[in-house]
Structures are given as structure tokens and as C-alpha cells.
Amino acid sequence: QVELVESGGGLVQAGGSLRLSCAASGRTFSRNNMGWFRQAPGKEREFVAVIGWSGSTRYADSVKGRFTISRDTAKNTVYLQMNSLKPEDTAVYYCAADRDTYRAPSNRGYDYWGQGTQVTVPS
16 A cells, blocks of 8 residues: 655744655655645645656645655655745645656646645745
């Protein structure tokens, strides 16, 4: 049974940093896209970042230059380093994994989801 478990969320002041982690179990995802999404109160879930099997990455325009996605294939874990946080980054952040292998990095087509971790940046 596949499980994705996020951690690292919390409350941080504007301009601060957080590092989210997503540990996967049940299968390896070294050849799969893994991504981060977020959902703010009253809004739809939105794409944040993806890292592909080759290490290539894509980001939402709203986080480019501030967030960095990375992965440790040995640990079957993906990370999201978030710097220069803004109040508009406040949301529940979800980790996701694509069941299919060797796909180009994408903001869609994810099959497995974590339970989410809250990030709050007070205004």
C-alpha cells in the first residue's frame, strides 16, 4: 500500500523559510514525477512544483525563484524548500506521486496523495 507522508509545515513570519518533506512508502518513485500542490481556504488546489525522474523541475509562476523542489531517491523522499514566504503562500501543502514512470514533468496526472501539511504565513 502506497503512502505519502508530509512533514515540516508550521507558522512562519513573512520573509521566513520552511522545508517540507514527503516520505513515500509502499513502492519506489525514483522513476516517477513527484509534485507539490497547495490549497488555500476557499480556493481550489493548485500546482506548486514537480520534479521528474531525471531531476528536471517545473514551478508555478507564483513560487519561481523562491521555492526549490528536490528529491533523495535513496530515501524515497521529496522536499520543498520555501524561502521568502509571503502571506499568500498560506495553504495546506500536499505531496503527490505519479504512478507512471518516465513521464515528462507535469502539473497533472497524479495518482497518490498525502494528507497535507499546513503552512501559515501571517500578514
